[in-house]
Amino acid sequence: MCEKGRRDKEEGKPEARASELFEALVENAVVGVYISTLDGHILYANEAMRRMFGYDSVPELVEVGVEGLYRDPAQRMDLLRALTESGQVTGHEIEIVTKQGLVRRASVNAYLAGDRVAGMLLDVTEQRETEEALRESEERFRILFERLADAVFIVRYSGEILQANEAAAAQTGYSREELLRRNVMRDLAVDEPPLTYETIVESLRRGETVQFEERKRRKDGTLYWTECALSPVDILGEPLVLSINRDVTGRKDAEERLQYLSAHDPLTGAYNRGYFDEELARLARGRRFPVSVVMVDVNGLKQINDREGHAAGDQVLRCACEVLRSVVRAEDVVARIGGDEFAILLPETDEESALGVIARIRAHLAEHNRREGHRPVSMALGAATAAPHDRLEPAMRLAD
Numbered sequence: 001m002c003e004k005g006r007r008d009k010e011e012g013k014p015e016a017r018a019s020e021l022f023e024a025l026v027e028n029a030v031v032g033v034y035i036s037t038l039d040g041h042i043l044y045a046n047e048a049m050r051r052m053f054g055y056d057s058v059p060e061l062v063e064v065g066v067e068g069l070y071r072d073p074a075q076r077m078d079l080l081r082a083l084t085e086s087g088q089v090t091g092h093e094i095e096i097v098t099k100q101g102l103v104r105r106a107s108v109n110a111y112l113a114g115d116r117v118a119g120m121l122l123d124v125t126e127q128r129e130t131e132e133a134l135r136e137s138e139e140r141f142r143i144l145f146e147r148l149a150d151a152v153f154i155v156r157y158s159g160e161i162l163q164a165n166e167a168a169a170a171q172t173g174y175s176r177e178e179l180l181r182r183n184v185m186r187d188l189a190v191d192e193p194p195l196t197y198e199t200i201v202e203s204l205r206r207g208e209t210v211q212f213e214e215r216k217r218r219k220d221g222t223l224y225w226t227e228c229a230l231s232p233v234d235i236l237g238e239p240l241v242l243s244i245n246r247d248v249t250g251r252k253d254a255e256e257r258l259q260y261l262s263a264h265d266p267l268t269g270a271y272n273r274g275y276f277d278e279e280l281a282r283l284a285r286g287r288r289f290p291v292s293v294v295m296v297d298v299n300g301l302k303q304i305n306d307r308e309g310h311a312a313g314d315q316v317l318r319c320a321c322e323v324l325r326s327v328v329r330a331e332d333v334v335a336r337i338g339g340d341e342f343a344i345l346l347p348e349t350d351e352e353s354a355l356g357v358i359a360r361i362r363a364h365l366a367e368h369n370r371r372e373g374h375r376p377v378s379m380a381l382g383a384a385t386a387a388p389h390d391r392l393e394p395a396m397r398l399a400d
Contacts, residue, residue, distance in 0.1 A: 026046050027046050027047060028047075029046060029048055029120075030048055031048055031120050031121060031122045032045070032046065032048045032049030032052045032053075032106075032120065032121035032122075032123075033045070033046045033048065033049060033118075033119070033120050033121075034046070034049050034066075034118075034119050034121070035116060035117065035118050035119075036065075036066050036116070036117050036119070037115060037116065037117070038080065038115050038116075038117065040065045040066040040067045040076070041065060041066075042061065042062040042064075042065055042066060043062075043116070045058050045061050045062060046058075049061065049121065052096075052098075052104075052106070052121060052123055053069060053096065053097075053098050053099060054098040054099040054100050054102070055099050068097075069096050069097065070094060070095070070096065070097070071094075071095035071096060071097045071103055072095060075094045075095065076094075078092075079092055079094070079108065079110060080117075083110055083111075083112040083117065084112070087111065087112050088109075088110065088111045088112065089108065089109065089110045090109045091107055091108075091109070092107070092108045092109075092110070093105060093106070093107050093108070093124070094106055094108055096121075104123060104125040105123075105124050105125045105128050106121045106122060106123055106124060106125075107121070107122045107124045108120070108121055145163075145165050146165055146166065148165060148167060148244070149167055150167060150244050150245060150246045150247075151164070151165065151167045151168035151170075151171040151172065151226070151244070151245040151246075151247075152164070152165045152167065152168060152242070152243070152244050152245075153168055153179075153184060153242075153243040153245070154233070154235070154240055154241070154242055154243075155184055155240065155241050155243055156240060156241070157201055157204070157239065157240075157241060158183070158185075159183040159184045159185035159186060159197075160183050161179050161180055161182055161183065161184060162180070162240065163180075164176050164179040164180065168245070171218075171224075171226075171245065171247055172188060172216070172218055172219060173218040173219030173220055174219050178219075184243065185197060188216045188217065189214055189215070189216055189217075190214075190215040190216060190217050190223060191215060193212045193213065193214045193228075194212065195210065195212050200212070200230065204230060204231075204232045204241060205232070205239075207232055208232075209229060209230065209231045209232075210228075210229075210230045210231075211227070211228065211229050211230075212227075212228055213225060213226070213227055213228070213248065213252075214226055214228050214245075216245075224247055224249040225247070225248050225249045225251075225252040226245040226246060226247055226248060227245070227246045227248045228243060228244070228245050229243075229244045230242070230243050230244075262274075263275040265335075265336040267314055267317060267318065267336070268317055268318050268320075268321035268336050269318075269321065270321045270324075270325070270334045270335055270336045270342065271333055271334065271335035271336070272335065272336065272337075273335065273336070273337045273338070275333075275335060276333065276335035276337055276343060276345070279333050279335075279345055280345065280392055280393075280396075283345060283347055283392065284391065284392050286347075288347035288348045289348070289386065289387060289388040289389075289390075290348070290349065290350045290351075290385050290386060290387050290388070291345065291346065291347050291348070291349065291385070291386050291392060291395070292345075292346040292349040292350070292351065292353065292354035292357075292383055292384065292385040292386075292395075293343060293344070293345060293346070293354075293383065293384055293385075293386070293392065293395050293396045293399045294343065294344040294346065294354060294357060294358060294361075294381065294382070294383045294399060295341070295342075295343055295381070295382045295383075295396070295399040295400040296320070296324065296341065296342040296343065296344070296361075296379050296380070296381055297340055297341055297379065297380040298316060298317060298320050298340040298341075298342070298377065298378070298379055299378035299379060299380055300378055301313050301316060301317070301339070301340040302340075304316055304375075308375075312375065315375070316375065316377055317336070317340070319368060319372070319377050320342065320377050320379060321334065321336065321342065322368075323361060323364045323365050323368055323377070323379075324342055324344060324361060326364055327357060327360040327361050327364055328344060328346070328357065331347060332344060332345060332346050332347070333345040343396070344357070349385070350385060351383070351384075351385040354383040354384075354385055355383060357383070358381050358383055361379070361381060362381070365377060365379060382398075382399040382400060383399050384396070384398035384399035
């Protein structure tokens with residue numbers, strides 16, 4: 001071979017190699033690549049194009065033609081019009097039909113060169129289904145968020161309110177716009193719940209849902225109780241908290257009322273015998289000695305009931321209880337332990353102090369009888385003191 005022929009051959013090698021590399025790139029591309037005529041005859045299709053449409057071979061796909069790949073031929077005409085006007089189309093979405101009859105969605109980038117169309121198809125079915133599912137999920141959440149009867153807040157871990165539904169506005173008395181300028185922990189909560197906010201935040205950061213009861217204050221200053229359920233959520237990459245608050249004020253009031261009734265005499269408001277016995281046992285186990293016991297009998301109650309009726313007798317008992325409660329400390333226990341019997345437990349009270357309590361009772365009783373002379377109250381009083389290591393029951397019997 002002459003020197004010139006050798007040079008021509010060597011100079012042609014880079015072009016041949018580039019062409020081979022380009023063909024290999026197109027053949028192994030993950031997107032479908034095709035070339036067709038304007039009337040829809042497929043001149044070339046790569047393997048990805050064949051797999052996308054589910055055909056066994058590329059010649060089989062070529063035989064079908066472009067028009068047979070569209071679910072709606074009108075979409076192909078739209079693409080051709082766009083190509084005629086601008087020479088290229090990018091991101092044009094179409095619905096395609098596979099050999100098996102499945103409908104899928106594809107994004108097309110196409111270019112017009114004379115009477116030839118070069119196109120690339122990317123299957124976006126899963127992406128669009130995911131987007132659609134996300135939209136549906138967001139719509140369901142929005143409907144639930146707006147229509148839920150409980151107050152719902154989306155807040156930062158610091159307590160700053162980012163979103164609130166209409167039920168939250170109704171529950172708190174603030175408008176939704178006003179709530180967005182407030183902090184749940186600082187502006188709504190009256191006091192920290194038993195779990196403490198630090199513990200709650202630690203649990204949320206571990207991905208746990210936290211439930212607790214919390215007392216809050218409305219815009220008008222009234223207090224109410226809520227049952228709170230807090231769950232960690234991630235919105236646009238920011239860790240937030242979904243807080244659902246149910247107003248349980250009625251239930252809490254009922255519980256407190258039941259608790260009060262379980263420990264108190266309904267007629268006088270004094271503690272009842274059950275609570276007295278529990279407190280007697282607790283003091284016996286404790287270290288608040290000396291403990292004094294004052295026993296009280298209301299005199300003549302049966303005669304008042306017989307002469308004036310039980311309503312009059314009930315009023316005498318209420319007056320007697322008021323006198324007793326007026327002279328004791330907050331930590332002392334005044335209990336009605338029988339029909340006309342009261343008992344007072346005085347922790348950390350020696351005998352001398354107990355006698356002082358009896359003296360004050362008599363003084364208050366005398367003052368009461370001076371004011372209410374039409375129906376005086378009479379009491380029999382006794383006191384005894386239990387020293388450390390003494391049992392309280394003998395002291396109670398002695399006082400009686």
